[in-house]
Amino acid sequence: QVHLVESGGGVVQPGRSLRLSCAASGFTFSSYGMHWVRQAPGKGLEWVALIYYDGSKEYYADSVKGRFTISRDNSKNTLYLQMHSLTAEDTAIFYCARETGTVMIQTNWFDSWGQGTLVTVSS
Amino acid sequence: QSVLTQPPSASGTPGQRVTISCSGSSSNIGSNTVNWYQQFPGTAPKLLIYSNNQRPSGVPDRFSGSKSGTSASLAISGLQSEDEADYYCAAWDDGLNGWVFGGGTKQTVL
Numbered sequence: 001q002v003h004l005v006e007s008g009g010g011v012v013q014p015g016r017s018l019r020l021s022c023a024a025s026g027f028t029f030s031s032y033g034m035h036w037v038r039q040a041p042g043k044g045l046e047w048v049a050l051i052y053y054d055g056s057k058e059y060y061a062d063s064v065k066g067r068f069t070i071s072r073d074n075s076k077n078t079l080y081l082q083m084h085s086l087t088a089e090d091t092a093i094f095y096c097a098r099e100t101g102t103v104m105i106q107t108n109w110f111d112s113w114g115q116g117t118l119v120t121v122s123s
Numbered sequence: 124q125s126v127l128t129q130p131p132s133a134s135g136t137p138g139q140r141v142t143i144s145c146s147g148s149s150s151n152i153g154s155n156t157v158n159w160y161q162q163f164p165g166t167a168p169k170l171l172i173y174s175n176n177q178r179p180s181g182v183p184d185r186f187s188g189s190k191s192g193t194s195a196s197l198a199i200s201g202l203q204s205e206d207e208a209d210y211y212c213a214a215w216d217d218g219l220n221g222w223v224f225g226g227g228t229k230q231t232v233l
Binding site for chain 1: 125154155156158160162166167168169170173174179209211213215217219220221222223224225226227
C-alpha cells in the first residue's frame with residue numbers, strides 16, 4: 001500500500017527558508033518520478049516541481065523557479081523541497097505525489113498523494 | 124488565472140447526468156492526455172480519471188472522461204450526494220514544460 005507522509009511545514013517569516021520532506025513507503029521509491037503540488041487556502045491546485053525517478057532531471061513552475069529546489073534520497077525513500085525567499089504568496093498546503101505511467105511525462109498521472117503539510121509565511 | 128479553464132461551479136440533482144468542461148490549448152490538452160482529480164474538503168486530491176478516459180480501480184463507472192481537440196470533459200452519470208466535491212483537470216504543457224491544472228469546479232448536489 002502506497003504511503004506518502006509530508007512533514008516540515010510550519011510558520012515562517014517572509015524571506016526565510018524552509019525544507020519539506022515526504023517519506024515514502026509501500027512501493028519501490030527509486031522507480032517513480034515524484035512531484036510537489038501546492039494549494040493556497042481556499043484556492044485550486046498548483047503544480048510546483050517534478051524530479052525524475054533517479055534524480056537526473058527536475059522541472060519547476062515559473063512561480064518557484066530559482067527559489068525552490070526539489071531533491072530526493074532514494075536510499076532513505078524520501079523526497080525533499082527546499083524553499084528559499086518565501087513570501088506570503090507561498091502560503092499553502094504542500095502535497096507530494098507519485099507519478100505513474102510511461103517513460104513519457106506528457107502521458108502520465110499522479111496516482112498517489114500524501115495528506116499534505118501546511119506552510120504559512122507570515123511575520 | 125489558470126492555464127486550463129473550468130467552470131467554478133456546477134450543480135445537479137440526484138440521478139442526473141452532469142458534465143464539467145476543461146478548456147486548454149494546443150500546448151497542453153491539444154498535445155497530451157488529460158487527468159481528473161477529485162478532492163473533498165480538508166483532504167488530499169484523489170485520482171479519478173487518467174489518460175483522458177481511464178478509470179483507476181475502485182472508481183465507480185458513473186465517472187467518465189473524454190477529450191476532443193483542446194478541450195476535455197468529465198461526466199458523472201447518476202449523480203449521488205457523495206459526489207459533492209471539487210474536481211480538477213490537469214495536463215502537461217509542452218510550452219511551460221510543466222503540469223498545469225484547471226482552477227477547479229465545485230460540484231454541488233441539490
